[in-house]
Amino acid sequence: MKHIFVFSGGSIRGAWQTGALLATLERLPQADTVVGMFGVSVGALNAAYLSSNTTYVSGVPTTIADLRVACTSLKVFWQTKVTGPRSLVNPRGAGELAQSIVAQGGSFTGWKGMADHAPLLQLYKTVVKHANIAKSGFPVRVGYTDYVTGRYSNKDLRTDATNDQGVENLVFASAVTPLIMDYIRLQKSGGDCARLSDGGLRHVVPSTEVVDHARTIIASGTPASDLRVHTYVCSPVTLPEWIIGTDRIGSHVKRPALLDVIDRAFSMMTHSVVEADLYMLDTEIAKLGSKLKVFQNPTEYLTNSIVSFTSNDVSRMLQSGYDHAKGAFQGAPPIV
16 A cells, blocks of 8 residues: 655644644554655645655665654654744844834845744754655655745755755745745746745645645556545634633724734634645545545644644644544554
8 A cells, every 4th residue: 555645734733733643654554655745834844854754765665664753753853842932933022023014125124024933943954854855765745835926836855855955945935924934035047036935825735736646656557546645634624713812802802912813814714725625635536546534633722823832732732633543543444
């Protein structure tokens, strides 16, 4: 059996995704092989970590057992390194924000985002091994959006795996949150500059690329019935009522902070995009005759996924994701 793994966007809820993946990998036959990995936003960060911390042997397919070892390491990363908002971003002071808002020109630099993602970047550099991604025998694709053209792109990290800056740019182009973080600038030919940001603006689940890859695998001789697609959706199934701290936002009196408004806007947008992405993925994989398994976060664990979480929240999401996927397998026949 061959397996494709798909990781959606969803901010800090990537911890839930990790727990669900680990439970899946414990269930699957350990000798089965991995033939593709796709990620958007935090899913791109998880995919980069997993692919760079998997042991590859030239000419030998990567197995579920190999990926399980990397996922166990990813769980430890979430538990020990992601301890709160400041482990990922530094909020900008009032003076710096004011300077950013001023029209670009003179000594001002223009909008830089409400938070500096330098801590996340440094954390990424310590755990992701770009050279190892190049050894992968399967595509490791991440999705991002170009602010200038409005286009969504999805690129295989292996194409730039010998260039640390190239891989880093692609992963962070997918992961940085618009408005909250600065977009990634890439110089293009002719003097133009691409401004890349969260792939989740267009596709929270990279359905089109996954289906195209599945078609390629089947065309190369793999029976459709021998291909499995596993998708891990961080955002909750049902959009919850808007809560900040312990307060329900339902009156004219309560005025949420700007970050709360931005987080809520992304939650609403993400919910609609996920529904469209999953419908497309389910429809097209069924047409191919392969099997699709979707694990989606059943509830919301955070009141604000950007600035309001603790290490306890991360541990709770890891365990919840694990329990959710494990429960989905209980009573089911063995996967063969």
